[in-house]
Structures are given as structure tokens and as C-alpha cells.
Amino acid sequence: MPERARFQVQFLADGHPFGGLHTASDDHNWHVHMNPMDLKGNLGKHIRCQVRPYWSGHAITSRPVISRNNYFAGIKIADINGNDINQIVVRKDAPEPTEIQLYSTIPVTMETHKIMFIPGLESQLSVTLRTESPGVAKTVVTSTCETIFLQRDWNQTAHKLFGSKPVKIQAVMDNARPSGRPNIPKLLYFTPIPAALGQSIWENYVLPAFQVTTVDVNTGICTSVTDPHLKTFDGRRFDILREFGEFVLTRSKYGEFEVRERHWSCSSSGVACNCGVAAREGPHILIVDLCHGNVDQLRKTKLQPRVYYRTTAITGTLPNGTYIHSDSTGKKYVLKFTSGAWVEARVNRYWGLDITVSVPSGYKKHMAGLCGNYDDQSDNDIVGSLPNFISNNKVTVEDSYFGRKLPCPLPLARTLQDFCYCNKTGEERFVCDYAKVVPDPTDLTNMKPVKPIITPQTCGKRKRRDIEDLMMSSDDVMEFDDYVYTPVVPTVRQPAVIKPRVVPGGPGDGPGRNVQAMGDLMLKAVSVDEVPVVLQPQEIRRICSEAIETSSISTLCKDLPGFDVSSTMEECISDIQLTNDITFAEAASDNMEDRCIQYASTLSSEKENVQKILRLRCPRQCSGQGRCDNGKCHCHAGFTAEDCSVRTDSIPSVFFRISGRAVQTRSCDALRRPCLTTRLQATGAFYRSSNLTCKIQHIVMTYNGHEFVESDVTTKNTKAEFVSFGEVICHIPSTVRSAVLAKPIAGQAVHVVVRLQISVSNDGVRFSNEVNLLVFNSKRVEYNSRTQSWEPKV
Numbered sequence: 001m002p003e004r005a006r007f008q009v010q011f012l013a014d015g016h017p018f019g020g021l022h023t024a025s026d027d028h029n030w031h032v033h034m035n036p037m038d039l040k041g042n043l044g045k046h047i048r049c050q051v052r053p054y055w056s057g058h059a060i061t062s063r064p065v066i067s068r069n070n071y072f073a074g075i076k077i078a079d080i081n082g083n084d085i086n087q088i089v090v091r092k093d094a095p096e097p098t099e100i101q102l103y104s105t106i107p108v109t110m111e112t113h114k115i116m117f118i119p120g121l122e123s124q125l126s127v128t129l130r131t132e133s134p135g136v137a138k139t140v141v142t143s144t145c146e147t148i149f150l151q152r153d154w155n156q157t158a159h160k161l162f163g164s165k166p167v168k169i170q171a172v173m174d175n176a177r178p179s180g181r182p183n184i185p186k187l188l189y190f191t192p193i194p195a196a197l198g199q200s201i202w203e204n205y206v207l208p209a210f211q212v213t214t215v216d217v218n219t220g221i222c223t224s225v226t227d228p229h230l231k232t233f234d235g236r237r238f239d240i241l242r243e244f245g246e247f248v249l250t251r252s253k254y255g256e257f258e259v260r261e262r263h264w265s266c267s268s269s270g271v272a273c274n275c276g277v278a279a280r281e282g283p284h285i286l287i288v289d290l291c292h293g294n295v296d297q298l299r300k301t302k303l304q305p306r307v308y309y310r311t312t313a314i315t316g317t318l319p320n321g322t323y324i325h326s327d328s329t330g331k332k333y334v335l336k337f338t339s340g341a342w343v344e345a346r347v348n349r350y351w352g353l354d355i356t357v358s359v360p361s362g363y364k365k366h367m368a369g370l371c372g373n374y375d376d377q378s379d380n381d382i383v384g385s386l387p388n389f390i391s392n393n394k395v396t397v398e399d400s401y402f403g404r405k406l407p408c409p410l411p412l413a414r415t416l417q418d419f420c421y422c423n424k425t426g427e428e429r430f431v432c433d434y435a436k437v438v439p440d441p442t443d444l445t446n447m448k449p450v451k452p453i454i455t456p457q458t459c460g461k462r463k464r465r466d467i468e469d470l471m472m473s474s475d476d477v478m479e480f481d482d483y484v485y486t487p488v489v490p491t492v493r494q495p496a497v498i499k500p501r502v503v504p505g506g507p508g509d510g511p512g513r514n515v516q517a518m519g520d521l522m523l524k525a526v527s528v529d530e531v532p533v534v535l536q537p538q539e540i541r542r543i544c545s546e547a548i549e550t551s552s553i554s555t556l557c558k559d560l561p562g563f564d565v566s567s568t569m570e571e572c573i574s575d576i577q578l579t580n581d582i583t584f585a586e587a588a589s590d591n592m593e594d595r596c597i598q599y600a601s602t603l604s605s606e607k608e609n610v611q612k613i614l615r616l617r618c619p620r621q622c623s624g625q626g627r628c629d630n631g632k633c634h635c636h637a638g639f640t641a642e643d644c645s646v647r648t649d650s651i652p653s654v655f656f657r658i659s660g661r662a663v664q665t666r667s668c669d670a671l672r673r674p675c676l677t678t679r680l681q682a683t684g685a686f687y688r689s690s691n692l693t694c695k696i697q698h699i700v701m702t703y704n705g706h707e708f709v710e711s712d713v714t715t716k717n718t719k720a721e722f723v724s725f726g727e728v729i730c731h732i733p734s735t736v737r738s739a740v741l742a743k744p745i746a747g748q749a750v751h752v753v754v755r756l757q758i759s760v761s762n763d764g765v766r767f768s769n770e771v772n773l774l775v776f777n778s779k780r781v782e783y784n785s786r787t788q789s790w791e792p793k794v
Contacts, residue, residue: 004026005058009032010022010048012045019038034573037111037112038160042073043202046071047072049066050064051064053065056147065514074105075104076104076105077102077210078101082238086208086210087211088100092171092360094362102162102167104160105159110123112200122151124149127163128145129191130191131422142168142419142783145422149163169212186212220359220364222353222372224261224572225354226584227578232378234375236381240370241272243390246261246264246395246400247370249370250370258369259357261274262289263487264352268579274353277286277289279341281337286306286307287309287310287401288306288353289306292485301726304727305726307333307450307724310401318452321335324449325447329642330725332619342357359374361572387505392464448688535580544576548565553596563596565594575588597616600614601614618631618633622643640687641689644755652681652683652768656771665771665773666774671741673674676727676737677721677732679728679732680758691764692722692762696716698712701790732756732773737775751780753774754774757770758762758770758773759771780793
């Protein structure tokens with residue numbers, strides 16, 4: 001037999017042989033085919049082959065020749081243009097997420113990825129992503145946690161198999177400031193590919209980690225406090241003072257996000273303060289409102305914030321990622337939206353609301369309104385003269401978000417995609433939602449979700465029937481009360497009267513020195529007798545200085561790099577000069593502390609003074625009636641609640657509010673409402689507590705043929721649901737609804753009214769006065785207002 005040329009072929013993975021020896025000859029057109037299953041354990045490596053020529057019948061003595069081609073077998077990552085990458089940089093102000101693509105350099109076939117055979121099913125490979133690891137900050141989110149490779153998508157020409165869809169990566173809006181920490185590199189991990197139902201070369205294959213570096217960009221922060229002092233996104237300061245009505249704080253140029261504030265008179269001198277804030281994203285509006293009353297009622301604790309959700313959307317429900325949180329006292333609210341924007345509203349019983357607006361850096365250069373342009377240039381925030389600028393941002397009555405009827409139609413929100421933290425849950429699933437883009441919109445310590453009142457709006461496709469169906473779904477759905485907004489001047493007070501009170505002297509003070517206590521603020525008395533005082537400039541400066549400098553965290557705040565204390569001092573002086581009201585000194589102290597804590601929370605927590613400040617971030621600094629320790633108040637004797645604002649012996653006085661009036665009795669028609677919950681408001685204060693309790697005495701009134709008489713009487717305690725310092729929700733036993741809707745049975749009364757006597761207790765022991773809720777079926781009974789009695793319907 002004549003000698004024939006042969007080639008011995010050995011495959012190498014990163015230089016190491018695998019798969020045994022192969023022979024190439026003219027019998028096979030000089031080709032050698034690798035067994036695809038030999039790639040198991042060798043994926044993610046570069047594949048070459050080495051060849052030794054020889055003659056048949058002779059020993060192999062030639063040196064091997066290694067092929068020049070170097071083929072990567074596995075999965076790679078590319079940018080949206082298909083270029084291979086191993087890292088990306090994501091800016092927080094990027095208008096759109098950054099996209100990456102995964103592709104395989106080898107096909108996925110039934111031969112290489114053997115799964116249980118199902119007729120008509122093609123082979124597919126799933127690659128899962130992990131965005132977190134223990135101890136690593138949450139800095140990025142993704143549009144998906146899984147990429148699917150389908151057999152049919154293999155491109156024979158390009159030798160590539162792209163995943164079914166790209167992965168979008170977005171930075172988490174965590175409110176960190178560039179000065180507070182460096183840009184943070186983040187590694188995305190790919191979980192090992194599990195074994196298929198059979199054999200697969202991909203089993204336990206792991207992709208290399210992929211680095212994503214987030215570039216911090218300042219989140220836009222705008223504030224409007226006291227009467228009101230505004231600070232724009234870019235740091236420009238100005239005052240509005242005596243302008244009443246509704247104003248646009250900020251509005252995106254696309255029109256989908258907007259915040260408005262409303263003013264009332266908060267001083268006998270006619271100074272304006274914030275009384276309401278309405279924040280809108282698309283057709284969804286969240287409102288915290290005091291404007292249905294006046295500042296006198298607020299100061300006497302007879303006015304509570306109304307927390308509303310209004311919408312022109314057909315669903316009438318809050319979208320995912322939009323919510324309201326309140327603190328333990330119901331005096332601080334955070335309104336958070338799917339875009340990452342949030343609004344904070346803080347109730348102060350002396351003047352109204354303080355408002356903070358935060359917009360994600362993706363809104364940079366796309367904002368307008370009183371908060372300015374958000375373009376890092378403060379000199380162009382005010383367009384034209386200040387009076388004209390304020391006037392141009394005033395809203396007409398017809399376009400009000402607080403009025404009975406919303407303007408229609410409202411702009412839609414930008415289409416936002418769900419984003420995910422890709423960690424498996426206990427059920428081995430990945431959960432993606434809007435809220436993952438902004439895990440901590442602001443400091444949510446001691447804050448919990450609040451259930452807003454829903455106020456439906458007939459607009460566009462929504463018909464009256466839609467509203468009726470919506471009202472039947474929840475007792476929290478109600479048509480908007482037609483209250484009258486009147487920013488009246490409060491009653492004349494003697495605000496600068498100083499009542500002397502003897503307290504123990506502190507360091508440097510003699511015993512029994514006269515001081516005025518306001519929280520942890522100590523003001524020296526200017527007179528022993530209770531007389532009106534016209535404060536002089538030097539005295540105003542001294543009062544403001546003491547208010548701010550005696551704050552429990554003042555010294556720490558002064559040492560924070562970039563934190564401005566002087567502006568708070570100037571605002572304090574301006575307020576008291578205008579009003580002659582020293583309570584604005586307490587406002588200055590509170591505002592400085594709030595700003596300081598908010599600012600410190602954006603900085604690196606590794607700094608010692610930042611750690612100390614964050615340990616002192618107790619709710620309302622314990623109202624000056626307790627000691628703050630590591631974020632928790634330890635109240636002095638006689639005080640309770642998480643902010644020590646409530647006396648232990650206080651008992652709230654409860655009532656219903658209907659169309660702006662306080663009433664002791666109201667009714668619920670079980671044909672129009674579920675009648676399973678009711679809201680009670682109070683003079684005094686509720687506070688969030690495990691003992692917050694509703695006592696419900698259940699009295700059944702049945703018609704005996706002549707009149708309604710009381711029969712069964714039962715009492716039940718249920719847990720009250722905290723809404724604010726002046727509002728709770730009581731849950732009504734479902735048996736009440738059943739009693740009034742029960743189908744007639746021979747021998748039983750069909751004309752039934754259930755009277756519920758409801759009282760509330762903060763501690764579960766001492767209960768308030770009782771109010772009456774009458775549950776009825778309007779098909780069977782009616783109330784005769786002339787005789788003030790119930791009558792059966794024939």
C-alpha cells in the first residue's frame with residue numbers, strides 16, 4: 001500500500017489539550033471535526049489546534065505546528081453597536097439608560113444543550129444576571145435579570161448568537177453628592193448556568209464579572225420654607241412674602257412632572273406661608289393640604305393635613321413606584337414618584353408647610369418654575385424682574401390642582417421601564433419594579449406608608465359609572481369636598497410677648513434665670529412682666545443666633561464642608577423683622593437641623609461628624625421634651641410618642657369632617673360604599689403606636705312596624721390605622737355590612753340600620769369621646785330630616 005500523508009490534530013483550550021487526538025486525511029477532505037461535547041468545561045477559553053504531519057506507516061517525529069486562528073468559545077458582552085466591551089460608565093444625569101448586549105460565539109443546539117425532548121421545541125439557553133453582592137452598595141439597576149439565547153437566532157455568517165433582548169443599565173438615584181464619595185465601580189455578576197434536563201456543554205459555565213462605574217451628579221434640590229424663602233436647584237435665594245394663591249414651584253419642559261405650592265396668610269402682618277403642596281407625574285397628583293382651614297385652626301390643633309391622591313387616569317389607582325410615607329407623628333410626608341422625583345412636606349403648627357423638591361439628575365436643563373432651570377447656573381433662574389417672575393408662575397383658579405375639578409387632559413408621564421435588583425428571592429424569582437430606581441428617595445427612618453384619600457375625576461373616557469364603580473371599591477374614594485380657599489389674615493396676637501419661666505441655670509447662668517423655652521431652644525427673657533415687646537434689630541439677631549447655635553447639632557453642622565448656616569440666620573432675622581413673631585426663631589432652628597441632616601445623609605458616612613449627626617436625626621429633635629440617642633427619642637416623664645410631642649395624659653377629641661365641617665354623626669350607604677372603614681379626625685394628637693385603638697360599639701336598630709328600636713349591642717376593639725397627627729382610619733366589622741344588605745327571610749326584619757359608636761385611644765386604655773356612624777341600605781330605609789328619624793321604604 002503506498003504511503004499517504006496524514007495529520008495528527010490536537011485541540012487546545014488556552015494552551016491545554018482536550019478531547020483526545022484526531023487524524024486528518026484526504027479521506028475526510030483534510031478536515032477534523034471536534035466533538036461539541038468536548039467543550040464542556042472549556043467554555044470561556046480561546047480554542048486553537050496543533051498539527052503534526054506524518055506519513056502513514058512512519059513514526060511521528062515532526063514538531064507540532066500550532067494554528068494561527070484563536071477562536072473564543074463562550075459568551076461575550078458588546079455595546080449597542082456590537083463592539084466588544086468589558087466595562088461601561090453610567091452617569092446619573094444620562095437621559096436614557098445604557099444598553100449592553102450578550103452574544104454567544106457558538107450555536108445553541110439540541111446536540112450541545114440536550115434538554116428533555118418536546119416535539120416542536122427548539123433549544124434555548126438562559127443566562128441570569130446578579131447585580132448585588134453582600135456588602136456592596138446598590139448603585140445600578142437593570143431592565144431584566146435574564147437573557148435568552150434561541151437556536152433559530154444563530155448568524156452563520158457572523159458566527160454570533162445574540163440574546164433575545166439587550167440589557168438596559170441605569171444608575172440608582174441615591175441622592176449622593178459627588179463631594180461625598182468617589183465614583184463607585186460596580187461589578188455585575190452572571191450566575192452559573194444550571195444543568196439542563198439532560199446534558200449540556202454550558203453546565204456551570206460562568207461569565208466574567210462586568211464592571212459598571214457610576215458617575216455621581218448632584219440631584220436637584222429646591223426648598224420653600226416658612227414665609228416662603230425659596231432656594232432654587234442651582235442655589236439662588238429669594239423671598240415671596242405677601243403673594244397669595246397657587247404657584248408652580250417646578251415643571252419639566254416635557255410637562256410630565258410638576259410641583260405646585262399654595263399660600264395662606266400666617267401672620268397678622270399679612271405675610272404669606274405655604275399651606276399646601278400638589279405634586280404631579282403624568283395624570284397622577286399627590287396632595288398634602290392644610291389650605292381648607294386657616295393658620296389659627298392649625299395653631300389650636302384643630303386643623304389636620306388632608307392627604308389626597310387625584311387622577312384623571314381611568315384606573316384611578318396609584319401606579320407602581322408612586323407612594324406616600326409619613327413619619328411617626330404624621331407631620332412629615334414624602335411623596336415619591338416612578339421617575340425618581342420626590343417631594344417632602346413638613347407640617348409646622350406655627351405657619352403651615354415647609355417643602356423640599358428633589359428631581360433626578362436626568363432632569364437637568366429641563367426644568368422651569370420658581371425653582372429655576374436646574375442647569376448649574378444660578379444667575380438665569382429668575383427671568384425678568386422678581387415680581388414679574390413670580391406673577392408668571394402663578395396658576396389661575398381654573399387650572400388649580402386643589403380645586404373641585406382638575407384641568408383636563410393632564411399630560412401623560414414619560415414611558416418608564418421597570419428596573420430590577422437582580423437577586424433571587426426566597427421563591428427563586430426575580431422581582432422588578434419602578435421603586436428599584438430610587439431605593440431611598442430621602443431619609444425614611446421611622447417612616448411608614450400612608451393611605452391617601454382617592455378623589456376621582458370625570459375626564460376624557462371616564463364616565464360617571466366609572467366613578468361609581470371606583471367608589472364601591474373603597475371607602476377611601478370620595479368626591480372632592482367643595483371647600484372655599486380663603487387665605488385670611490389670622491387673628492391679631494401679641495407674638496413677641498415673652499412669659500418668664502424659671503428653669504435651672506446652665507453653665508454660665510445664675511440660678512433661677514428667666515428664660516423662654518422653645519424645644520431645645522432657650523431664649524433669655526427681655527422683661528419680667530408679660531408685656532408686648534417691639535423687637536430691635538440687635539435683639540432679633542441675638543434671638544436668632546441663640547435659636548440656631550443652641551440646636552443640638554448646630555456645631556456639628558457648621559463643620560460640614562459646603563453646608564451654609566448663614567443663610568438660615570438671615571432668613572430668621574428677615575422673618576421676625578416682618579412679623580415681630582419670635583416663633584420664627586424656632587422655625588429657623590428646625591429648618592437648619594432638617595437641612596443639615598438631609599445634607600449629611602448625602603455625604604460619606606465614614607466621616608466622624610456625619611456619623612454623629614445621623615445618630616441625632618430623631619423625629620423633630622424629640623420636640624425638646626426628650627433625649628435623642630442614635631435616632632430614637634427617650635421622652636421625659638409626662639411625654640410620649642416617637643417625637644415626645646404628646647402628653648401621656650392627653651385624650652384626643654374626635655369628629656368626622658364633611659365638606660370642611662366638623663360633625664359628630666355621619667352615615668354610610670352600603671349600596672354605594674363598602675362601609676368597611678371610616679376616617680376620624682381629632683383635636684389633640686394621635687401618634688403611631690401598637691396601642692392605637694378604635695373601640696366600636698355595634699348597635700342594631702330594627703323596624704318593629706311602628707318605629708326603629710335598638711336590639712343587639714356588642715363592643716369590639718380594632719387596631720386603628722395611623723394617617724396623621726390628626727387623623728386615623730377605623731376598620732368596621734364586615735358583619736355590619738352583611739346585616740344591612742341581608743336578603744329578606746320570612747319572619748326576620750328587613751328594615752335595619754346599624755349605629756356604630758366609635759372612640760379612639762392612643763394607649764388602648766383612655767378613650768376619646770364617641771362619634772356615630774350610621775350604616776344603612778338606601779333601598780330599604782331613608783332618613784327624614786324633618787322628623788330627624790329613620791323611616792322604612794315601602
